[in-house]
Amino acid sequence: MQIVTTHKNTDFDALASMVAATILYPDVVPVLPRSINSNIKAFLSLHKDLFDMRSPEEVDLNQVRRLIVVDTNSWSRLDGMEVLRERKDLEIHLWDHHMEGSDIDANWRCEAATGATITLMVRQMMKENKVITPIQATLFLVGLYEDTGNLTFLSATAEDAHAAAYLLERKADLKVLQSILRPAYGEKQKNILFSLLRDADRIPIDGCHIGIAKAEIEGHVGNLAVVVQMYREILNVEAAFGIFSVNQGSKCIVIGRSEIESIDVGDIMRHLGGGGHSVAGSAMIRGMTLDEVEAKIKDLVRNAPSSSIMIRDLMSHPVVTVSSETFMAEVASILRRTGSTGMPVLDHGKLAGIISRRDFRKVRNEAQLNRSPVKAFMSSHVLTISPDKTPMQAVHIMVRHDIGRLPVVENDELVGIVTRSDLMLYFYNALPD
Numbered sequence: 001m002q003i004v005t006t007h008k009n010t011d012f013d014a015l016a017s018m019v020a021a022t023i024l025y026p027d028v029v030p031v032l033p034r035s036i037n038s039n040i041k042a043f044l045s046l047h048k049d050l051f052d053m054r055s056p057e058e059v060d061l062n063q064v065r066r067l068i069v070v071d072t073n074s075w076s077r078l079d080g081m082e083v084l085r086e087r088k089d090l091e092i093h094l095w096d097h098h099m100e101g102s103d104i105d106a107n108w109r110c111e112a113a114t115g116a117t118i119t120l121m122v123r124q125m126m127k128e129n130k131v132i133t134p135i136q137a138t139l140f141l142v143g144l145y146e147d148t149g150n151l152t153f154l155s156a157t158a159e160d161a162h163a164a165a166y167l168l169e170r171k172a173d174l175k176v177l178q179s180i181l182r183p184a185y186g187e188k189q190k191n192i193l194f195s196l197l198r199d200a201d202r203i204p205i206d207g208c209h210i211g212i213a214k215a216e217i218e219g220h221v222g223n224l225a226v227v228v229q230m231y232r233e234i235l236n237v238e239a240a241f242g243i244f245s246v247n248q249g250s251k252c253i254v255i256g257r258s259e260i261e262s263i264d265v266g267d268i269m270r271h272l273g274g275g276g277h278s279v280a281g282s283a284m285i286r287g288m289t290l291d292e293v294e295a296k297i298k299d300l301v302r303n304a305p306s307s308s309i310m311i312r313d314l315m316s317h318p319v320v321t322v323s324s325e326t327f328m329a330e331v332a333s334i335l336r337r338t339g340s341t342g343m344p345v346l347d348h349g350k351l352a353g354i355i356s357r358r359d360f361r362k363v364r365n366e367a368q369l370n371r372s373p374v375k376a377f378m379s380s381h382v383l384t385i386s387p388d389k390t391p392m393q394a395v396h397i398m399v400r401h402d403i404g405r406l407p408v409v410e411n412d413e414l415v416g417i418v419t420r421s422d423l424m425l426y427f428y429n430a431l432p433d
């Protein structure tokens, strides 16, 4: 007998990959973990007859010759499979897009850093020209969209989009898909989100902001990940963590979402005993209070090795400057020669203002150009940035104040300059793959 299984707290990518395995491995028995996300529960209660799932205790694991694992690479995330771990004669196939921390010694593996595991399985189904029904295509696309945030997460790849196109060709039904993905945010989720927002706080850490929400949850509430995602968006923070105490505080569910590379949620969750990707992850913790978990997360965020690009890495230096007594005519010729649209003005070596091409509109005639010092036309209200800020923070300042360049100042010294085009180049060329 061969079985396919996936991780606990099964999500749509995991369920879709299990169903895909039944297409790729005819006769395989799908074994669903006992804990599944509530939207999966709702989906399965409607589609029960179509997907014949067993629970771990319904299969005789002694009969299993081949185990197919999808959407996870760790034994601890499987449900009821412990006895198989010791079996020497077991053949294991692994399909996954989590590229780190595998402890499953598979005979065969298909792994790649795609946005969803189902993408890897669609690749194989395409190759083998497998027949996919519209209902299966819909489920696969739900899994793909859920794991990639409708192809918007940084983890999404071109291959995910190709797979999505293929599933749409196979008649994936967007109407059904919407109805499956939407009810995730209901009355219960709304109430929790609102209570979280009441005492929401943007916490500055290492040049960006994070949000940490804590709540005690009574009864079962599913889709807390949706709540955390919305919390992050509304708070406008780079990363958000939700810490939910359930069962009268006997355990905590931690859910993280991040949109920047310097905060790797998967890494943080692995430190807490859970798992995930750089953009999304979760963990289950016992024996810690909400405040202890919060302190631990802050610690992990602060001590994460910072590999991210800072303004220091993007700025130009040395900076072409002029002294405040320089005549406007000469400033114009320097701007022409250097091809720049503006530059800082120094007064006794200290940053005193900034002059840009726009300021030349105020010059009325040739005489003024030749005889007026730049300090008469420069804007002396200068916004600056420090070299240890992030490119995103520079963008925020530029957009808010409609300016195209920011002098970089450290210890009261002008150390560089960063321009709108430096940032454009960075965002278009240097984002992580």
Ligand SMILES: [Mn+2]
Pocket: 013, 014, 071, 097, 115, 116, 117, 147
């Ligand atoms: Mn997945």
